[in-house]
Amino acid sequence: MLDADLFNPASLRGCFDDLAIRGCGLSRKSDETVYDMRNGIPYALRLDFNSDDKLTDIELNYHRESGITGTQCRKIFARTVDWVAKDYGPLTYLRTGQKQSDVNADGGNIFEKTPRGINYFYNRPDKNGSFVTSFMHPAGERVFHKTEQGKDLTLIAQRSISLFSSYIVVGRGICDVNFDIREPDTVARPAFSDE
Numbered sequence: 001m002l003d004a005d006l007f008n009p010a011s012l013r014g015c016f017d018d019l020a021i022r023g024c025g026l027s028r029k030s031d032e033t034v035y036d037m038r039n040g041i042p043y044a045l046r047l048d049f050n051s052d053d054k055l056t057d058i059e060l061n062y063h064r065e066s067g068i069t070g071t072q073c074r075k076i077f078a079r080t081v082d083w084v085a086k087d088y089g090p091l092t093y094l095r096t097g098q099k100q101s102d103v104n105a106d107g108g109n110i111f112e113k114t115p116r117g118i119n120y121f122y123n124r125p126d127k128n129g130s131f132v133t134s135f136m137h138p139a140g141e142r143v144f145h146k147t148e149q150g151k152d153l154t155l156i157a158q159r160s161i162s163l164f165s166s167y168i169v170v171g172r173g174i175c176d177v178n179f180d181i182r183e184p185d186t187v188a189r190p191a192f193s194d195e
Contacts, residue, residue: 006045008027009029019049022051024049025047026048026049028045028061039079041080044061044062047059048189049190050187051191060179061178062076062175065172066173066174070130074167077163078114078115080179081118081163082115090138091136091139092138093120109121109124121133130169137161141158143157155184156185159181162178162179164178
């Protein structure tokens with residue numbers, strides 16, 4: 001059982017109101033709300049439920065605004081990749097069927113290794129210093145392909161994980177590192193908008 005004090009009261013109220021209709025998401029109470037601390041990194045929790053009350057997504061997020069550099073943000077991402085790989089198995093930035101040449105076709109990516117030697121990349125920072133890292137996925141991830149409304153989609157066929165980070169500079173550096181555990185893409189997700 002999770003403590004309701006971890007979550008934003010508006011998101012709790014929203015879940016009571018909207019769960020049966022469209023599903024809902026529970027977000028952290030404030031930027032200072034910590035759910036778990038791993039390797040010195042504090043993570044907040046977000047939970048998403050579909051309208052059948054099934055937990056579809058769990059997100060752990062490290063977030064810091066100001067007082068952090070792009071290099072520090074990448075190091076926190078790399079440390080997160082390392083503990084997730086230790087707990088959940090080998091990770092890669094390549095999707096099933098993707099080749100290395102597909103990843104760096106334009107030469108704009110910078111390749112790095114985590115302290116434990118796991119390869120990842122980030123795009124060359126813009127003039128302000130903003131960048132995003134590669135998505136990291138399980139090495140043995142099963143996917144399937146589908147065409148919907150003329151678009152080719154790659155969907156996840158099993159419960160899976162992903163990691164991603166961004167460093168955005170808008171007057172100050174903002175670092176986000178996200179670790180997600182997701183049900184397969186065949187499981188209905190919350191509908192956060194009225195469609």
